[in-house]
Amino acid sequence: MTFVRPSVGVALCTYNGARYLQAQLDSILAQSEPVDEVVIGDDGSSDQTMALLQVFSSRAGAMGIRVEVVQHARNLGYILNFADALQRCRSDILFLCDQDDVWYVDRVATYLQRFQADPGLLLLHSDARLVDGDGVALGGHLLEVLGVHPAEVELERSGRAIDSILLRNFVTGATCALRRSLLAEALPIAPCWSHDEWLAVVASLRDGLDMLARPTIDYRQHGNNQIGASRRGFMQRLRQLDLLDQQRRQRTAERLLGLDALLQQHGVALAPLGFPGLSALAWRMAWSRVQLYRRPDVSARWIAHDAPRLLARLLNVCLAGAGWIGVRAAAAGARAGWRMPR
Template sequence: MNSPSVSVALCTRNGARYLAAQVESVCAQVPPPDEIVVSDDESRDDSIAIVRATLARHGATAPALTVLENRPALGVTRNFEQAIRACRSELIALCDQDDVWHAGRLARIVDAFRSRPELLLLHSDARLVDGELAPLGSTLFEALEVKPSELAGIASGQAFAVLQRRNLVTGATTVFRRSLLSAALPFPPEWVHDEWLAAIAAATGRMDVLPEPLIDYRQHASNQIGARRPTLREKLAKAIAPRGTKHAERLRRAEVLLDRLASLGPQVPSACLQAQREKVAHQRFRTELPASRLIRWVPVLLAAARGRYERFDRGWQSVAQDLLESG
C-alpha cells in the first residue's frame, strides 16, 4: 500500500528562539512530510525567516512551504484552523513551534494510518523537557495522571467514553486524516482545536493512542498551553475555590458538541449521541447545584451512587470538588 501524504500545520507567534530546532526535526523525518503550512499570528520577530532558512538548508528534499500571516492575530484555535484548512495532504500533523519531533516519529504514525484505514486520529505521549531540551524526568501522560485503564479504553475503541470524562489528547502529539474535517469544521469558539478534533474523531470513527513519547514537549515561561502534574496543595486549593463560571462554561461546551453530533446524522452512532445527551444532563446538574455546601451533599452523593461522576467526570475527585467548592 502507498504511504499517505502528510501536511504539517505549524502555528507560530514570536517563536524565533525555538523554531529552527523544531523545523529541523520535522525535515529530518524519513520520509519527510510533503508540505509545511505555517500560519503566523502577528509575530514581531524573524519567525518566518527562520522557517524559510531552515527549509532552504534541505534544498530539493525540503517539504513545500505555504506561509499565512495574520494581522491582527487570530488566537490559538483560529490560527490552527486556518493552517489546517490550507493543508492539502491526506494526513495532517499538528505542530507547535517550540517542540522537537523524535527521529522515526512520522514513519511510526504513517505506518499506523496506512495499515488501519478506519483510523481517523492518532496521538501519543511526549517527553517533558525544559527550554533547553533537558529532560524533566516525566512524560506528558504522567503529568496528566493518565490511568492505564484510560489508555486501554481508547485502544479498545471506547475513546468517546474516555473523553467524556476528560480530554487526554494534546495537539502537539496528534496526527489525523483530512477526511475528519468534513465533520469537525468549523471549530467552535468554546473548544480548543485538539480537544474538539479528538471528540469528533471518537464520535464518528476510530481514534487511538501510542503510549510511547514521540516528541520532546518543551515547558517554559512562554508556553501558551503547558503540562505539569499539580501538587496536592494545588488540588486542594482547586477543590475549595469559588465555583465561578466554569461549570456553566463546561455545560456550554457539552451542548455545542451535542448540537454538532446531532447535525451529523448517521455518521454518529445512536449510542454516542445518547451518551452526549446524558453528559449534558449531568453537566447541567453540576451547574445548577445550590450555592450552599450543606444543601449540595445529598444530590451530589446520590449522583455519585448512580455512577454519574464516574462516567462523566473524574470520579471522586469531581465529587469532592462539588462538595467543597465555595459559592
C-alpha cells in the same frame, strides 16, 4: 496491487517563537520518512520568527517540500490559527506541530505505519518526553505527569474513547496526526473547545481514535506554553476547578452544550432513554468512571486523586442545565456502574 503512500502535511503555528523554533524546523526536515508539505500560520510575530521561516522555506523547497507561510494581519489565537493551517493543507495525513518542541526522527514513519495498517483510524496521538527550555529531560513523560492511568488508555483503545474523553482530555495536539477526511466533520471547532480536544472527540465518535504508548516528541516546558504539563497539588487543582469562577462555569456550560449538540447530530445515545440531553452526560460520566474505579488494577490512591474531578464535572453538567435531573442521572449511572460485572 500498487501501493500508494499517503501524502504527509504539517500544520505549524508560530508566534514570537524564535528562541526554540529552529530546533523544531530542523527536526521536521530530518524525518526518516519525509513530509510533503508544511503550512505555517504566523500570528503576527515581532521577533525573528519570520526570518527563520524564510530560510526554512528555501531549505524545504530545495528538498521538494511545499511550504506555505501565512502571516495573519491580526492575532487569531492558537485555536483558530491551527484550524486555518489545517484547512490550507492538501495532504492525506496531517501532523499538528507546535513551534517549541522537537520531533523524533522516526515520528512520521511510525505514524504512517499505523494509519496504513488501520483504514478506520482518524486521529493518532502519543506520549511525549518532557524537557526544559534547554532541551534537558525533566525525568518524566506527559501521561505520567498528567496522572493518566493505563485503564484510561485502555478505554480509549478498546472503542470506548468517548468514556475517557467525557471526563478529561489527555490528547495533546503537539503529539497528534489525523486524516484530512476528519476535517469535514470536525471543523469549525465548537466554541470554548481547543482544536485537539474537539478533533479527538469527533474522531472518538467514529471509533477512529488511538494512541501510541511511547513518546514521539520532546515536549518543551518553558513557562510560556499555551498549554503545558506540570504536577499540581490538591489545592492548586482545587483552585482551577471551573466551579469556583463564574466565567469558567459559563465557559464549561458552553462546552457541554456544544458536546451535547454534537452527540445528538451523530445520534449517539450515552444513557437510558429516561435521561435526555445533558443529564445523559451525567449518567455516562458516573457509569463509566465507577466501573473504572472498581477495577483491581486501579488503586485507592488514584481514585482519591481522580474522584474530585468527577464530582466537579458532574456538578458542572448540573449547573449547565441538567439541574436536579442531572443529579438523579449521576446517581443512577453510579449505581449501574457499580453493579456491572468486573
